[in-house]
Amino acid sequence: QLxxxxxxxxxxxxxxxxxxxxxxxxxxxxxxxxYWGWIRQPPGKGLEWIGRIYYSGSTYYNPSLxxxxxxxxxxxxxxxxxxxxSVTAADTAVYYCVSLNYYYYYMDxxxxxxxxxxxx
Amino acid sequence: xxxxxxxxxxxxxxxxxxxxSCTGTSSDVGGYNYVSWYQQHPGKAPKLMIYEVTNRPSGxxxxxxxxxxxxxxxxxxxxxxxxxxxDYYCSSYTSSSTLFYVFGTGTKVTVL
Numbered sequence: 001q002l003x004x005x006x007x008x009x010x011x012x013x014x015x016x017x018x019x020x021x022x023x024x025x026x027x028x029x030x031x032x033x034x035y036w037g038w039i040r041q042p043p044g045k046g047l048e049w050i051g052r053i054y055y056s057g058s059t060y061y062n063p064s065l066x067x068x069x070x071x072x073x074x075x076x077x078x079x080x081x082x083x084x085x086s087v088t089a090a091d092t093a094v095y096y097c098v099s100l101n102y103y104y105y106y107m108d109x110x111x112x113x114x115x116x117x118x119x120x
Numbered sequence: 121x122x123x124x125x126x127x128x129x130x131x132x133x134x135x136x137x138x139x140x141s142c143t144g145t146s147s148d149v150g151g152y153n154y155v156s157w158y159q160q161h162p163g164k165a166p167k168l169m170i171y172e173v174t175n176r177p178s179g180x181x182x183x184x185x186x187x188x189x190x191x192x193x194x195x196x197x198x199x200x201x202x203x204x205x206x207d208y209y210c211s212s213y214t215s216s217s218t219l220f221y222v223f224g225t226g227t228k229v230t231v232l
Binding site: 046047049074102108 | 166199226
């Protein structure tokens with residue numbers, strides 16, 4: 001059964017780069033069935049789509065974050081990663097990694113989420 | 121980013137049925153059968169409840185059902201139970217040139 005687990009620092013200073021990794025277990029990141037994505041949820045607010053990547057490396061980013069976001073994939077480690085640069089307090093959120101069905105655009109597996117706080 | 125519109129809150133008594141609406145446009149909800157619904161309990165990750173408008177994943181109670189009419193999708197919970205109290209989000213693929221995927225604004229379901 002596919003499982004996803006986020007990892008990375010829980011505290012990031014303003015203007016620095018947020019870096020998170022998602023480890024995929026119970027399946028292969030090279031599966032043709034999935035995109036791999038990142039979603040965030042600020043405290044008390046709704047879900048925001050950050051971006052997604054296919055195992056081939058093709059990416060799509062939310063236009064509102066595009067200038068600061070990089071998502072990459074490491075097939076040898078069965079992992080994909082998120083980098084968000086020049087963070088501010090507005091980037092404080094729970095960050096989730098997800099598997100997005102390639103054909104029908106639904107997220108069937110979510111990581112448990114990791115809280116990232118931006119503060120000096 | 122243009123979100124799909126959901127009511128902020130919906131409530132019902134145990135055993136009743138409630139419906140949550142999700143309104144978009146012909147570029148998303150109305151144009152494709154790629155609407156999905158997620159349940160989120162406090163402090164937990166969202167959970168897929170409905171995909172492709174009407175389909176339930178294995179393990180999801182048949183008390184949950186989805187439908188669509190025009191640009192509005194709906195999630196119905198029948199036989200409301202205390203454990204159904206949670207936040208619910210709809211989502212859809214979008215053909216917008218600047219977007220790929222869009223979420224709803226979220227609905228808090230309260231069991232009275």
